[in-house]
Amino acid sequence: MDVTSDRSSPRNRTREEIFRVMQGGGALTRARLVEATGLSRSTVNHAVTRLIAEGRVTEGDPAVKGPGSGSGRPAGVLRCVPRRTNSAALDFGHTHVKAAVVDGSGHMIAQRRADLDVDHGAADAMDAAADMLGALRRDHDVDALSTVVVGIPGPLDSASGLVRSPTILSSWVGLDPRRELEHRLGLRVHVENDAVLGAYGELRRGAGQGYTDFLYVKVSHGIGAGMVLGGEPYRGSLGFAGEIGHTPLPGYTELCRCGRRGCLEAVVSVSSVMAQVAHTHPGLGPGASPLEQPDDPTTRRILNDAGRMLGGVLSVLSNLLNPAALIIGGELGATGGPLLEGVASAVRRDAQPAIAASLDIVPAQLGENAELVGAAALAGTMALRPGGAVRGRGGGATPGRAV
Ligand SMILES: [Zn+2]
Known part of the structure; x- marks a missing residue:
């Protein structure tokens, strides 16, 4: 009507x-x-x-x-009666852009993906995202959109809305992604750190359902954690909570893209693990992903070692926050068994026994799509509220920070 x-x-x-x-x-x-x-x-x-x-x-x-x-x-x-309108979701990874149109319940109607160097080409990546969303709207006859929720893979200052850290998302520093995308799309835009959206996706549609306190860890080309505490995403005072990828690992000297040595994500990320697997499997041709051989004993050991190093950092966080679950996602999280077993053994070794005993260590259910699913679920929630305002912890960047 x-x-x-x-x-x-x-x-x-x-x-x-x-x-x-x-x-x-x-x-x-x-x-x-x-x-x-x-x-x-x-x-x-x-x-x-x-x-x-x-x-x-x-x-x-x-x-x-x-x-x-x-x-x-x-x-x-x-x-x-809450008015249900369509909305949209965008997810910028370090090397990809995804776009989705979303129905009034926060479920995706359709999505697209493009592989791009997002870190070094902010303007191109945002142009591509706008083009993808335009194509989706035309193909699926989605006319009016109430809001667009966007995830970016780097530190976003919730007070200013600007991307921080010159070494992590080099071409994005000083940009206001919300303003840039609102200019391109002509729509209201809400920007979040991608790990926060991953955690929200798992909370609403994945492995986090039923937990009120958990850490979601995205182990991909970078490593970031999204926290859900008391049933709500936690972002910290400025929105930088969960930036664990650049935690230094004592004794490691791998050069990190942040310019320092021995960071967690320099040792454990997809590219680092793939390099180790390729080094031990010289027979694999160029372009073959060694991670597609999960039963190979050497690959399993490399993944298990990576899990132990990740688990050492997560043990410290678990002692601090006493979460009910660690949900391991991203491309490495999707490899499953050996990586998760490595995390579990480090947690058993390093975390307080009572905390370790009550901690579930589980794979993410939404795989590489957790961030986009979370953006879609949040967009659906925002579309139900007059003016799209959102509430909760965090505060700061418009049009409202929290879920
Ligand atoms: Zn680093």
Whole structure:
């Protein structure tokens, strides 16, 4: 039903005014609406009947009639029906861009992916994302979009909205991705760190369902953690919480893209593990992924060692936060067994025994799509709220930081 048509007549303007009062006032009865608007009972009744017929308002659960309430219509409680609109999700990885159009429930209608050097080509990556979203909208006949939720793989200052750290996302530093993308898309944009979105995806649709406190760790070309504490994503005072990839590992000297040596992600990332596997399998041709040989004993040992190093860092975090689960995702997380066994053995060795004993160490369920699924779920949630405002911990960057 087209509820936007013909709202200019006096009667319709009155109805819209009543609807706005209801949007601002939570659950109301007809009697309260009469009081709140100063309009006559018959005007309010007429408008409410039309709003119910339009599907914008429901009336239910008549309140128990108390003494003196008369014999008239029961005091039904009126509620606005959340308006479900389509939205969109974008996920920038270090080497890919994904785009999706999203339905009113936060589920993806369709998605696309392109492989790109996102780290060194911010403008090109954002242009590509805008083109992909445009193509998706045309192909799937998705016209109006309420909001676009975007994940980026680097530190985002929640106060300024600017990307920080000159060495991690070099071409993005000082950029305001929200403003850049709003300019390209002509739509309202909300930007998050990608690990936060991965954690939110697992919380809403994956392995995090049923947990209120967990760490989601994306082990890919970089390593980042997204935290869910008390059922909500936790971002820290400026939005940088979970940047564990550049934790120094004592005794390691591998050069990291941040310019320092021995960082966790220089030792454990996909590229580092693939280089180790290729080094021990000189017979594999160029382009072959050694990670596609999960049963090979040497590959298993390399993955297990990587898991132990990751688990050492996660043990410290577990002692600090006492999460119920570690959810391991990203491309290396998807390799499963040996990596997770390595994490578990390090946790058993390094974490407090009571903490280790109660900790589930599980693979992410959404695989490489966790960030995009999380962006879609958040976009669906934002689309339900007037103005798209979001609430929770964090605070800061517009149009609201938290989930
Ligand atoms: Zn580093």
